[in-house]
Amino acid sequence: MGPLVPQEIIxxxxxxxxxxVIGIGFGFVLEQAGFSSSRKLAGLFYGYDTVVLKVFFTGAxxxxxxxxxxxxxxxxxxxxxxxxxxxxxxxxxxGVIMGAGFIIGGFCPGTSVCAAAIGKIDAMVFxxxxxxxxxxxxxxxxxxxxxxxxxxxxxxxxxxxxGISGGVMALLVIIAALVMFKLGELAxxxxxxxxx
Amino acid sequence: xxxxxxxxxxLILLGIxxxxxxxxxxxxxxxxxxxxxxxxxxxxxxxxxxxxxHWVISKDPSLQLIDVRSPDEFQTYHLEGAINIPxxxxxxxxxxxxxxxxxxxxVLYSNGTINSHQAWMILxxxxxxxxxxxxxxxxxxxxxxxxxxxPSVYSADEEFAKYDFRKAASSALGGGGAVxxxxxxxxxxxxxxxxxxxxxxxxxxxx
Numbered sequence: 001m002g003p004l005v006p007q008e009i010i011x012x013x014x015x016x017x018x019x020x021v022i023g024i025g026f027g028f029v030l031e032q033a034g035f036s037s038s039r040k041l042a043g044l045f046y047g048y049d050t051v052v053l054k055v056f057f058t059g060a061x062x063x064x065x066x067x068x069x070x071x072x073x074x075x076x077x078x079x080x081x082x083x084x085x086x087x088x089x090x091x092x093x094x095g096v097i098m099g100a101g102f103i104i105g106g107f108c109p110g111t112s113v114c115a116a117a118i119g120k121i122d123a124m125v126f127x128x129x130x131x132x133x134x135x136x137x138x139x140x141x142x143x144x145x146x147x148x149x150x151x152x153x154x155x156x157x158x159x160x161x162x163g164i165s166g167g168v169m170a171l172l173v174i175i176a177a178l179v180m181f182k183l184g185e186l187a188x189x190x191x192x193x194x195x196x
Numbered sequence: 197x198x199x200x201x202x203x204x205x206x207l208i209l210l211g212i213x214x215x216x217x218x219x220x221x222x223x224x225x226x227x228x229x230x231x232x233x234x235x236x237x238x239x240x241x242x243x244x245x246x247x248x249x250h251w252v253i254s255k256d257p258s259l260q261l262i263d264v265r266s267p268d269e270f271q272t273y274h275l276e277g278a279i280n281i282p283x284x285x286x287x288x289x290x291x292x293x294x295x296x297x298x299x300x301x302x303v304l305y306s307n308g309t310i311n312s313h314q315a316w317m318i319l320x321x322x323x324x325x326x327x328x329x330x331x332x333x334x335x336x337x338x339x340x341x342x343x344x345x346x347p348s349v350y351s352a353d354e355e356f357a358k359y360d361f362r363k364a365a366s367s368a369l370g371g372g373g374a375v376x377x378x379x380x381x382x383x384x385x386x387x388x389x390x391x392x393x394x395x396x397x398x399x400x401x402x403x
Contacts, residue, residue: 061207068214165219171211178204 002076027114036115038106038122045103048193050184057177064170078166088151105129226323241316243303243328243388246358249341249365252276258390260300261330264315265307275305275337276369283315296324301390305330305337326390342366 004010010018033055034040043049070076102108105126107115112130115123141148159169227235235241251259252275261278263270270280281291283306295302296319304312304327312329319327330337344362347355 065207065210065214069210071219072214072217165215167214167217167219171208171215174207174211178208 006080030114035111042106047187047191083155086153086156090148242331244331245337253368260302262304283311302327308333
């Protein structure tokens with residue numbers, strides 16, 4: 001039966017409304033989990049706090065397993081799920097820029113809005129930076145279009161690239177995540193910070 | 197064992213399960229057996245050979261004839277403007293846009309009606325609209341449209357009108373021979389209503 005939105009079981013208006021409710025919930029949970037503190041995100045880079053890694057990877061694993069099991073039960077048609085098209089060079093470059101932005105600013109786009117909502121000035125400056133970045137990217141797009149479009153692979157999945165099934169890929173991701181969680185906790189012990 | 201480790205273990209177990217099972221690539225049928233039975237009994241998918249002849253002669257742009265026979269048979273003879281999608285390859289992705297659409301009216305035909313009906317059943321169960329079956333198939337087409345038999349003198353007027361039309365159709369389509377007894381009858385066929393289908397949007401999104 002699923003996915004509900006692409007098959008128009010849920011209409012466009014309800015789609016926006018549900019997105020709004022989920023967005024509010026997401027922001028609330030981020031704030032409650034302390035993600036509105038820029039030290040939390042920067043802590044992942046310095047190794048004293050790896051909660052961000054654990055939270056987001058747990059979310060990803062849950063969603064991944066959910067989708068795969070739903071597909072197995074015939075509840076969702078995975079071919080209708082949007083997969084972001086891959087432009088390998090812009091993905092790498094963008095990843096580096098965004099990662100640097102995370103460390104310098106201490107926010108990801110989501111947590112910055114969250115922190116701005118509770119009145120943090122650094123988060124508002126961060127959002128200003130996002131808007132400036134959007135502006136310059138859009139205005140300068142014609143200059144970097146060739147680079148941006150280079151290395152197009154279409155909606156590629158890692159499992160397809162390596163020729164393994166989605167399920168095996170999921171198992172590998174879960175194992176990788178658990179190993180990372182353990183490493184993260186070791187890092188927290190190695191580079192502890194009392195107060196932040 | 198802490199709760200955390202139990203959750204870890206659970207995740208790994210779920211991962212192993214999902215890695216072991218085959219991926220579900222089947223697309224579930226859209227119609228239940230009961231719905232299908234109603235459709236089959238209604239026989240709304242049938243269009244008569246006369247209607248098809250009329251549409252072919254008038255070069256109706258919304259008609260798409262689909263020959264579900266083998267390519268060899270298609271090469272030997274096929275109806276004007278027909279395309280060949282053999283029954284054996286009807287599920288291939290490349291034909292899906294053609295079979296699952298809301299613009300044209302697809303009329304399937306084979307020699308008889310068995311293969312065309314088989315194709316129609318599969319397409320209908322996948323939820324595709326606008327596919328129809330030519331009644332009687334090519335055999336009936338030859339018997340009636342291409343080589344029409346003159347009705348007996350006691351037949352009703354409609355029979356003669358039909359015969360006249362078939363005669364005219366036959367000569368227009370390059371069959372049979374004899375001239376029509378009178379001007380081609382104007383039997384404007386009622387066409388099954390094409391169901392305009394919302395084109396399925398390509399998956400879109402992002403964060």
